[in-house]
């Protein structure tokens with residue numbers, strides 16, 4: 232489909248508006264010489280090949296406008312098969328560009344003598360008018376192309392990621408999931424709260440995927456990841472020339488992109504105050520205004536936002552708008568940290584072992600009891616994200632089928648215990664020592680390498696050999 236055909240409904244409305252202003256008929260053809268839009272006699276010719284092949288072909292080739300003043304006496308019409316019964320008396324045409332290439336032609340047509348007189352008398356002005364109309368179409372083509380490119384990129388990212396799959400049978404997690412599923416169908420704003428890595432983003436995806444908006448991509452924006460001076464233009468877009476450095480043709484904002492979909496505003500606590508004010512307006516009026524733009528653009532969006540910050544404290548301190556807080560906090564959902572729901576750990580570990588086995592073509596089957604104990608005893612400050620990373624690390628380094636305590640990184644292994652009996656400090660120290668040596672002494676290490684290791688660990692060679700013997704490492 233040609234670029235102009237892709238936006239045919241827009242173009243048809245456009246030519247009708249122009250025709251009613253000019254009191255002449257207007258048509259647009261694409262570079263394949265198919266009529267994309269038309270008024271008057273040409274309304275019924277949309278989708279058909281056009282005559283004027285010579286005239287239009289010349290415009291496509293040269294990129295310059297042209298005029299037929301009189302069909303019966305114009306060199307442009309020589310050779311045209313329809314000349315004898317052509318109803319047009321005059322035709323003023325101008326090329327439409329996209330990325331410096333001619334993709335179509337817009338033309339004003341006179342079917343009646345009065346119209347012809349009008350076209351010829353006002354030719355200069357009309358030519359100028361057509362030029363501006365062509366520029367507007369070029370800008371529309373550009374923004375539509377940018378928008379669909381962006382959507383394609385987002386789709387690629389979206390499909391590259393595995394679909395959300397929540398693991399967690401703990402009552403706290405089940406409660407969060409129950410609310411999430413229940414509110415998915417409504418358009419009410421959801422406010423996700425929880426520490427970093429607790430699953431706020433996948434909860435947002437779940438809500439979107441269970442909603443009636445799922446056919447369109449959820450648009451995510453991390454307010455903390457964008458420099459403060461760019462948040463506004465990212466969210467609301469801008470018009471050409473809105474500020475120094477603004478791109479030609481302007482830029483589509485994330486709110487416009489999220490029309491008929493869901494927008495996920497992550498780290499909303501990091502949104503600068505002036506942008507908060509503008510966001511509040513968008514939520515109240517359901518329309519966005521681009522920076523430097525003159526007319527508001529209506530948007531139909533569902534907002535889901537998230538933060539790990541204490542937003543109530545921010546409201547009290549005046550760094551987050553109170554009215555916005557109430558506007559956003561319609562359906563609060565709390566995602567509990569992993570240390571408050573340790574019972575979810577075995578299922579999460581099994582889930583991610585399966586995930587990385589598949590992804591990395593590994594064959595891990597599980598964890599030795601002491602290793603699992605250590606994982607459960609650890610506090611997981613980075614929550615599920617940290618757990619996922621650890622399982623990825625283990626899937627890469629573990630040789631056997633089961634993860635042992637000594638496979639775990641030290642900061643987690645230190646939480647390990649052997650069986651139910653409480654262990655002495657000496658036992659735990661020995662365990663730790665063994666793990667360090669196992670990691671540092673390569674199997675089959677040469678005498679020279681072992682001597683070098685003794686130097687690194689700042690112990691005598693005799694001590695090193697004694698310890699290696701004790702732990703069965705030689």
Ligand SMILES: Nc1ncnc2c1ncn2[C@@H]1O[C@H](COP(=O)(O)OP(=O)(O)OP(=O)(O)O)[C@@H](O)[C@H]1O
Nearest residue numbers: 396397398399426427428429430431432433615616
């Ligand atoms: N309950 C869960 N089941 C399975 N995977 C989970 C769960 N919770 C989180 N994850 C995974 O952990 C990682 C981090 O989750 P997510 O990005 O949703 O957290 P977040 O709360 O949005 O973090 P941040 O606040 O840092 O943006 C993701 O890869 C996600 O798939």
